[in-house]
Amino acid sequence: MMSAEDNRLVTEIGPNTGCGDLMRRYWQPAALTEELGGERPVVRVRLLGEDLVLFRNDDGTYGLIGRNCPHRGADLCFGRLEDGGLRCPFHGWLFDTNGQCREQPAEPPSSNFSRKINHTAYPCIERNGIVFAYMGPGNPPPLPAFDCFEAPDAFTFAFKGFVDCNWLQLNEVGIDPAHASFLHRFFDDEPEEEGYGQQFRFSTEENEMAITKVLREYDCPEIDIEQTETGIRIYALRQMNDEEMHVRITNQIFPNAIIIPISNEIMLTQWHVPIDDTTSWWYAIFSCFT
Ligand code: FES
Ligand SMILES: [Fe+2]
Incomplete structure (x- = not known):
């Protein structure tokens, strides 16, 4: 019989847990490609205990970033897909697929504060109907050479x-x-x-x-x-x-x-x-x- 402690070790998957850290070192499915099939390819994703938003830019690249805007916490699922990224509906901060803030419209033109805002973001890759995300440290490993890929x-x-x-x-x-x-x-x-x-x-x-x-x-x-x-x-x-x-x-x-x-x-x-x-x-x- 597994102890309660061992059970937690293998089933708790949030950030900074043993099993969570292990899972994050592998590509994990984040969404089906068809979920992004509509006119506005933006979907909420909850993965490994983290709330995220997945979007696809016009050029076909995917972004998987933290769901809550780092400014005032607005829900980026309601963001606007434009200008090469996802724009927060509250004050218009624009995030690219790497989570880098590109614009802060209400800041004075001389401000470079946006450069300091790097939101949570995870690399994605789409293959045969699934968008996979890598949520671990360092560079992602290659996708495994499974038949399905x-x-x-x-x-x-x-x-x-x-x-x-x-x-x-x-x-x-x-x-x-x-x-x-x-x-x-x-x-x-x-x-x-x-x-x-x-x-x-x-x-x-x-x-x-x-x-x-x-x-x-x-x-x-x-x-x-x-x-x-x-x-x-x-x-x-x-x-x-x-x-x-x-x-x-x-x-x-x-x-x-x-x-x-x-x-x-x-x-x-x-x-x-x-x-x-x-x-x-x-x-x-x-x-x-x-
Ligand atoms: S809450 Fe997102 S820009 Fe202000
Ligand atoms: Fe079965």
Whole structure:
């Protein structure tokens, strides 16, 4: 049984917490690209316990800056996108994507005070439907070379869902190999072509049986774990007969991503992203090889 102290250590993710500092050293999903699809691409973001605002400039660059204006605390979600940045609706301070204040209209023309105002800002990168943010120290690392980032945009599909639990509880569901036999089972096996959208309707390359049927009929997998350079790999082994074994692989990429091949053609990459200490976003990208 985990102690309350250890539990806090792995679930408290605000600034200057152990787990929060760790999470900040990795690119984290901040929003779906489609959330910025309207005429005014400005959205509020709560990520790792911080309140932020994400915007996209005319030139396509993204800014993720503190939500409250450093002047009088106005909500920059109501800011105006203009002149190469986000302008506070209260007194018109203009912030660029680096959080640098560029203009303070009410200051005398001779003032250079704006140069001293550098608001909280985090680098962003958009890839295949998700805008990622780096909230850690120093220069951001490159994005990991996951299939979902290498695949052309047209071969990927990104989505997110709100989950009312902390990131670790959500991650535990992601890597839990036994639940698939019950939660993801179908009682009728339709032909692959007719089951569009149904998870696990495909069969594997070397066996005709749809994966949903494999999961349904072999509901007591043997579980093996191997340590890897980037986390752990979990094998759920379902012995189907003397000759065949179904192997479901879950790659946990520390700290909070997992990658699961769910058929011959489809790879599922997921991130379990802390909104704060007790709620999370589940982000995912499906990548299809055909
Ligand atoms: S509160 Fe933002 S400019 Fe004054
Ligand atoms: Fe599941």
